[in-house]
Amino acid sequence: MLQKVLTKSNKSDLYLDLIELASGLLLVGFLWAHMLFVSTILISQEMFNTLSEFLDTYYLSYVGIPFIIVVALFHFVIAGRRIPTRIQEQRIVWQHAKMLHHFDTWTWVFQTITGMAILMLAAIHVWLVLTGWPINAMNSADRMAAFWWFYLVLLFIGEYHAGFGIYRQFVKWGMFPRKPIGYVAKLITVIIVVLGLAAMVAFVRLGGGA
């Protein structure tokens, strides 16, 4: 077929897959680091403020935030290419998942759904933070007290997507059997979710009490 012969590029599928791998790893690394930073509120307000001021004065925030947004956009387009676009394909995948009763197939279906949800929720989150700049404990506490339900949803969806995402990357590329990868990914996810919930409680108390 003429059109296929003329557009055949040996390496493009490889490059896309590598960008998918790199963007996924970067985003998960970012998200987990982000949650650890947020959890410094559990130690003290001062700790949280010192960290955010540090990131601010050394311009780490100004480099990091645009960088992560760009990576997220790349990820959205390139990981998103796996989402079937034709309605019939979507129906096939849905029917297939229902028929198969297969855990990893279902988690992938939700990977795509949570991905689309993150696209919207994270955009709102970033917008809220940037328009309320700078980041400090009281600012965050006010946001959290007002929008705790929003952050609750984002926490679970984000951690789901990151946890199963990194699991799948190791499955696709790694040398380890799936079970131990799954345990480790789930363990880290549970720890991060618990930290996140605790930090939320701390913020809501701070915001509500003030």
Place this chain on the structure above:
Amino acid sequence: MADRQLTFEIFRYNPLKPEVAPYMQTYKLAETTGMTIFVALNMIREEQDPSLMFDFVCRAAICGSCAMVINGRPRLACKTLTNTLPAKIKLFPLPVFKLVGDLSVDTGTWFRYLSEKTESWVHTSKVPDPKIQEERMDNAVANQIYEAERCIECGCCIAGCATANIRDEFLGAAGINRVARFMVDPRDERSFGEYFEIVGSEEGAFGCMGLMACDDNCPMELPLQMQLAYVRRKMAAYGLGYKEKKRIKPA
């Protein structure tokens, strides 16, 4: 366990009679000891409905022709004991493959394409000399090849794979595993560049989304997760310019 009354719900459709829309037909059968789906289907065909179409040859998990969707999972009918299933059993033909009729599909055409596409034969420039002893092979390598060779081309990994269900040209776990088999074979003289031509795209290694339905449903329990990741890494390394000697050849 015995004395169970089994209810089979079986997909019926004959592409040669398109005027009859696909439908589910119910059959009842008394369970016997050691009954497999294969045995049950034969009893139904002999005693209740001679028009029922399904495939089998070896009835011993060797030929791979009896694969079908049993209660949602692609499995071999001859290897699936009814006493491992609930009393209600739903049977569908494998998706992806061309439907011959009822539970029978044509996996042969698909796997022939796979064999041709992956050029499933040892590419060698050596002319075998029947008078001298064969070259010896390292035991570990021989085992590695054998692990991949155990594939019986049943198609369960293809039918279970959501990617293969929507991407016609995707070679699936069976195809990628086939290439892995030749990659480790010291007699095959193909370069990694030549393997890259076959599986270095979304038709092969990079099309796999890691859903692992292949790994979980292969009746021969091939290490498909490991094979897929192995080929993915090798192809990425080659694509990034990492030059690899195929391996040291003894003697």
